[in-house]
Amino acid sequence: MARPTTKDLARVAGVSRATVDRVLNGRDGVKKNTVDKVNAAIRQLGFERNLSAANLAKGRTYRFVFVLPESGDQFLEEILRHIREAGNVFAAEMVWASVQHVDGNDPHAISTFLSSLSRQDTDGVAIMAPESPQVRDAITRLQDRGLRALPFISNQALSENHCVGIDNRSAGRTAATLMGRFIRAQKGQILVIAESMRSRDSIERRYGFDEVINARFPHLTPLPSLETYGSAARTRQVLQAAVARNPDVVGAYILSSEARIPLDVLEDMTFSERLVSVAHERTPCTEASLLSGRLDAVITQDPGHLVRSAIRRLRALCDNRNTLNSQEKIRVEILLPTNL
Amino acid sequence: MARPTTKDLARVAGVSRATVDRVLNGRDGVKKNTVDKVNAAIRQLGFERNLSAANLAKGRTYRFVFVLPESGDQFLEEILRHIREAGNVFAAEMVWASVQHVDGNDPHAISTFLSSLSRQDTDGVAIMAPESPQVRDAITRLQDRGLRALPFISNQALSENHCVGIDNRSAGRTAATLMGRFIRAQKGQILVIAESMRSRDSIERRYGFDEVINARFPHLTPLPSLETYGSAARTRQVLQAAVARNPDVVGAYILSSEARIPLDVLEDMTFSERLVSVAHERTPCTEASLLSGRLDAVITQDPGHLVRSAIRRLRALCDNRNTLNSQEKIRVEILLPTNL
DNA sequence: TCATTTTTGAGACACGTGCATCAAAAATAT
DNA sequence: ATATTTTTGATGCACGTGTCTCAAAAATGA
Numbered sequence: 001m002a003r004p005t006t007k008d009l010a011r012v013a014g015v016s017r018a019t020v021d022r023v024l025n026g027r028d029g030v031k032k033n034t035v036d037k038v039n040a041a042i043r044q045l046g047f048e049r050n051l052s053a054a055n056l057a058k059g060r061t062y063r064f065v066f067v068l069p070e071s072g073d074q075f076l077e078e079i080l081r082h083i084r085e086a087g088n089v090f091a092a093e094m095v096w097a098s099v100q101h102v103d104g105n106d107p108h109a110i111s112t113f114l115s116s117l118s119r120q121d122t123d124g125v126a127i128m129a130p131e132s133p134q135v136r137d138a139i140t141r142l143q144d145r146g147l148r149a150l151p152f153i154s155n156q157a158l159s160e161n162h163c164v165g166i167d168n169r170s171a172g173r174t175a176a177t178l179m180g181r182f183i184r185a186q187k188g189q190i191l192v193i194a195e196s197m198r199s200r201d202s203i204e205r206r207y208g209f210d211e212v213i214n215a216r217f218p219h220l221t222p223l224p225s226l227e228t229y230g231s232a233a234r235t236r237q238v239l240q241a242a243v244a245r246n247p248d249v250v251g252a253y254i255l256s257s258e259a260r261i262p263l264d265v266l267e268d269m270t271f272s273e274r275l276v277s278v279a280h281e282r283t284p285c286t287e288a289s290l291l292s293g294r295l296d297a298v299i300t301q302d303p304g305h306l307v308r309s310a311i312r313r314l315r316a317l318c319d320n321r322n323t324l325n326s327q328e329k330i331r332v333e334i335l336l337p338t339n340l
Numbered sequence: 341m342a343r344p345t346t347k348d349l350a351r352v353a354g355v356s357r358a359t360v361d362r363v364l365n366g367r368d369g370v371k372k373n374t375v376d377k378v379n380a381a382i383r384q385l386g387f388e389r390n391l392s393a394a395n396l397a398k399g400r401t402y403r404f405v406f407v408l409p410e411s412g413d414q415f416l417e418e419i420l421r422h423i424r425e426a427g428n429v430f431a432a433e434m435v436w437a438s439v440q441h442v443d444g445n446d447p448h449a450i451s452t453f454l455s456s457l458s459r460q461d462t463d464g465v466a467i468m469a470p471e472s473p474q475v476r477d478a479i480t481r482l483q484d485r486g487l488r489a490l491p492f493i494s495n496q497a498l499s500e501n502h503c504v505g506i507d508n509r510s511a512g513r514t515a516a517t518l519m520g521r522f523i524r525a526q527k528g529q530i531l532v533i534a535e536s537m538r539s540r541d542s543i544e545r546r547y548g549f550d551e552v553i554n555a556r557f558p559h560l561t562p563l564p565s566l567e568t569y570g571s572a573a574r575t576r577q578v579l580q581a582a583v584a585r586n587p588d589v590v591g592a593y594i595l596s597s598e599a600r601i602p603l604d605v606l607e608d609m610t611f612s613e614r615l616v617s618v619a620h621e622r623t624p625c626t627e628a629s630l631l632s633g634r635l636d637a638v639i640t641q642d643p644g645h646l647v648r649s650a651i652r653r654l655r656a657l658c659d660n661r662n663t664l665n666s667q668e669k670i671r672v673e674i675l676l677p678t679n680l
Numbered sequence: 681t682c683a684t685t686t687t688t689g690a691g692a693c694a695c696g697t698g699c700a701t702c703a704a705a706a707a708t709a710t
Numbered sequence: 711a712t713a714t715t716t717t718t719g720a721t722g723c724a725c726g727t728g729t730c731t732c733a734a735a736a737a738t739g740a
Contacts, residue, residue, distance in 0.1 A: 003696095005696055015718075017719090021697080031707095031717065049697075050396070050696055052393070052434070052695090053396050056696080056726065057697040058698060059698095089667075094390075176678070181521065181636075182521050184524065302671070327429075331642070333671065334673075334674040338516070339511070339672040343726095345725095346728095347726085357689090358689060361728070369687065370687070374687080390725090392727095394726080396695050396696065396697090396725090397695055682739105682740085684737105684739070685738070686737065688735070690731105691730100691731090693729090694729085695727090698723105699722105703720085705717080705718070706716080706718080707714105707717080708715070708716080709712105710711100
């Protein structure tokens with residue numbers, strides 16, 4: 001019943017605890033034959049290292065940095081809140097999570113910041129930044145210096161560590177399914193509104209969206225993406241232009257994480273029939289809009305889950321452990337007024 | 341930077357480590373004044389007990405039992421799989437999770453089993469069983485003996501420990517929203533199919549479903565619940581009778597966690613137009629049905645999350661800690677063919 | 681005041697692992 | 711054969727907390 005300890009291992013393998021330690025911690029200078037004996041004992045006893053004891057002995061702490069853009073985005077606010085919250089919870093497990101803001105549009109700034117990190121003060125980094133060669137190189141150098149890096153939400157093409165976040169193509173496909181089924185009109189156009197189409201996330205969402213609309217709802221026509229660049233004036237302008245060109249707009253898909261501006265602008269405009277609107281990310285704004293009926297559905301990813309998953313995965317990377325895939329898979333969630 | 345230890349506490353509070361220990365672990369025989377001094381030091385230093393060290397010192401293990409019905413239900417299979425999986429993950433944190441099957445329809449058997457548990461071999465129990473006075477009493481006695489109990493998935497009216505699981509009324513409301521918006525017919529009836537309507541879960545789902553259909557989709561009529569009792573023959577019989585009485589059936593809501601039988605039966609029947617069907621719980625059967633188009637949506641709760649949440653909450657109960665509410669809230673998830 | 685009780689302190693050991701050091705044993709080279 | 715290198719064992723301390731014991735100090739009662 002009691003868990004076997006390294007002492008038991010030593011006894012069963014017929015070696016000393018010192019040798020068990022050498023094998024467990026991968027030190028060299030141990031004959032292959034001896035290594036095998038110890039491993040056999042590990043299997044035989046079902047030995048598992050007592051993490052509490054190990055961490056205590058090592059005085060191990062995990063110092064993680066979240067590198068985030070500087071925006072005042074509501075979704076990002078949520079992320080920040082959960083980082084603080086998780087900081088408290090994981091404190092008992094010796095995890096320190098801090099946040100560093102850098103201009104998301106300045107690859108040079110990101111790269112410079114990443115270069116400033118060292119093992120002296122940091123064990124791992126979760127990076128939310130658009131993909132760029134500079135950033136990619138900085139991440140590689142980070143890893144060469146022994147730090148662990150993880151792309152966070154915004155997709156980075158890192159070889160193995162796939163991103164903490166949803167499959168954006170699947171998110172776009174889901175938005176399309178809801179949109180297609182909610183719209184009752186026989187035909188019409190759908191506005192697609194993004195803050196910018198330069199990010200990989202937006203592109204993937206758009207791709208998934210078109211895929212499903214074209215295949216399953218051919219009576220609907222998704223219009224070319226409208227970019228707001230975060231400006232209300234510009235949003236109003238491009239939206240009005242698009243609606244003028246397309247008399248039968250029946251839906252609006254807001255695919256960037258800041259839905260406030262497009263929603264406000266849409267509110268002021270008139271359409272022949274009530275628009276079906278779908279947006280991304282749960283924020284105070286999208287929640288309120290769902291309840292008031294301004295939005296019909298919200299596709300989201302749980303920010304708390306994102307943060308905790310990033311921390312767990314960074315820690316696993318530090319310990320060279322595997323994570324539980326089913327726990328770390330971030331789900332494409334659908335919010336309706338009824339399941340907030 | 342380094343975390344304060346009990347030694348630091350003792351120094352700052354001007355007492356001995358023994359006294360700090362007495363305060364931290366709530367032993368008596370300490371003057372109120374001294375307690376206050378220690379608590380002040382705790383606040384001043386922001387002391388947090390090192391859980392690793394504490395657990396190591398106590399040799400604490402957490403032995404939890406999941407009490408589950410004996411069914412061969414696919415959803416239950418998933419739950420079992422995740423209990424085994426979680427067992428591996430939590431092993432490093434000294435958590436042992438075992439499973440005990442009892443006949444879910446026999447309150448006496450459940451009560452007898454619960455009475456057989458003692459602190460000698462068990463620290464906490466997660467109970468999935470229909471509510472009944474006998475079971476409720478057994479749970480109370482369990483708690484009197486110092487064990488921790490938690491209602492699991494199936495709703496138990498335990499005073500404080502609210503159930504690990506979704507809000508079933510919200511789930512029913514969500515099913516209704518999707519159903520109402522997916523159905524294009526001007527009017528029609530909706531089949532509501534349950535294994536049994538005796539369980540609190542079914543009742544709550546049904547209640548939420550009717551609520552939304554009546555309020556938002558008055559052109560649709562939800563029919564009285566049909567009970568299958570798990571029998572294919574009976575299912576066929578009651579379904580055919582219901583359809584004979586109602587010529588305009590346009591939707592089917594399967595609200596129990598086993599969707600296989602109703603789906604198979606529905607498949608064989610003919611309707612004037614394609615049914616919109618919504619079921620509960622992600623299982624191999626519902627997944628396949630979504631992809632094949634037999635089902636339009638599935639309302640589900642993540643079984644892995646359920647299991648891990650139950651374990652975390654039981655452990656928190658044992659340690660008299662609070663859990664992170666945002667992490668333990670089980671979401672009403674919506675599955676479409678596009679976000680599996 | 682002295683006897684009694686309550687409160688506090690000092691100290692030791694335990695938990696399981698990590699990480700040293702140094703000597704002993706075994707294997708290999710000469 | 712001996713000298714050298716490689717491999718192993720023995721042992722001790724550390725991590726932070728929990729849990730003892732025993733004695734000292736302080737507070738309370740008479």
